[in-house]
Amino acid sequence: MSALRDLNTIPGSERKNESCSKGAVTKPLAENATVNHEECQKKNSVSLGVPSTNGEEVVNAVEVAITEVEYIDSENLNDVEDVDMSLKTLVTGLDSKDWVLLCEALNTVRQLSIFHKEAMLDKLGDVIPLVVRSLKNPRSAVCKTAIMTSADIFKAYNDSIVDSLDPLLLQLLLKSSQDKRFVCEAAERALVAMTSWVSPSLLLPILQPYLKHKNPRIRAKASMCFCRSVPQLGVEGTKAYGIDKLIQVAASQLSDQLPESREAARNLLLELQTVYEKFQNLSPAAVSEEMQPEVDSWENFCQLKLSPLSAQAVLRVTNVSREGLVVGSS
Template sequence: MMSGNALRDLNALPTFERKNDSSSKGNITKPCNGNTIENFEEHQKKRPVSVDINGGETVNSGVEVANLEVEYIESENLSDLEDVDTCLKKLLAGLDSKDWVLVVEALNNVRRLSIFHKEAMHSMLGDLIPLVVKSLKNPRSAVCKTAIMTSADIFSAYNDDLIDSLDPLLLQLLLKSSQDKRFVCEAAERALEAMTTSVSPMLLLPKLQPYVKNRNPRIRAKASMCFSHSVPRLGVEGIKEYGIDKLIQVAASQLSDQLPASREAARTLLLELQTVYEKSHGLSTTISEHPEMDTWENFCQSKLSPLSAQAVLRATNIPREGLVIGS
């Protein structure tokens, strides 16, 4: 008899991870055309199956699960919709369905609409985003990963139009990118990358900054990486407007973080800021009025505590020393 922990792990396994050589694949990615989902009757047929646990141990679950597998389609391989109007009418109901298969189909249709008909769906974003967030929280991995892929396509399509709805999406993606299932983490990281390249950094950085100080070290690390990737998109004038002193303080706070990813993101950001500072001393009126403070070292010491300034200078000097030695 299985232990309680093993049974809970078993029940948490998504359907696409359960393999049976005699099972047939249900197609849950067909574009919406007004008909019921293909092989839906097969979805209703349930029976005990053998599943893989922890990547090796195979046991008979003794529980009934849907005989379906999920195919994750990359954005460039998605096909257009056959009936846009019908899909729009059914979209919110599909996303809010209790049937996970219908939810996945609806999410993929959101992706298609974002790619091929984004103007038609634009007015629905306010109602749609909370349902995508709900799917991101779904314990079934098939729903969660499809919702993550949907988020990435929404970012690419709607850019800054999402800023008022970004907070709940951002939180869930940071959480998903920080958990243990690798295929979910990787999908969430790609969605965060789509976010940093699609949303204006001037709008995105204030949204990210609280998470850089989050109590969860993994969330801090992912947020720090996004922050570091977003800053260069500001450009020199954008950094001047945002405030290089604010940015250097954010980066300095991460240099002593417990996770290497946070520290590396901080070093990358500091090197970017150092390059911008040294190319343009006009980023601060204080600097221009006091030429003696024009060096990077003096600037750091004027904006940070002695310990933080020392850490920043050490982090930004080491790469340059390495280049000299290797030249």
């Protein structure tokens, strides 16, 4: 369980104490807030002061509190106390303008996803667009809680959310590309959860357009997701999806602007080379007539499926890596 302070993005006049109980953010208690009226009068005589009957200004008390947000890992979340009431008020909470109530509702989504996923299945169509909206929230506490919620949704619902996945994916790619480190790291973990729990045959077509996104950071994060997802296809799954399609995608990323994209492409090409060579080890009876022409050398396959320049770049990557393995084992 990690605790992070979210102080920089919250104006002092808005700051509230918040803590998590059973995964939910609770409202602050202001009874113990004390204010130095004399100091307030000096600092706020124009904006907060109101004239009294004797011409002097009387300053209203100002609540000054410190915000501390506790983000609870999924394995440490407890069950909700009342499932029916939680489901009944869920959408209202996710639509709230009060950021504290919104964080509570997001954590309720996490709890329901973990402990009562069947009960919430019918509400996913309403819940996911509201989670996407929370991902866009400028307040870091809301944004990170929504990211953690996304990861729990991926783990709980797998392929059931594919039709609603694209807007979630876009926001997570954006958040994983920004400079605010703790938000970025949370988004990267959510993307790992996505590639772990959503079937690659369904996920790869959704990821592919982002490999050509105008933002190079988004392209890089999408390339990393694509590279993580492909190995889960397995040999038969890769054959069914089309190894020629995958090698063309990887080849196009070799010349991308950011090194993360290029590294992901290199890793993917090595994976595809390994899978392709497993094709060659199939017995003749197991190889279909359509596959027979492809059961050839890796070099010939690359030259057949790619342009000369792309084939040269791919073979340079895979041959250098293969030579490095041979030298290392000798």
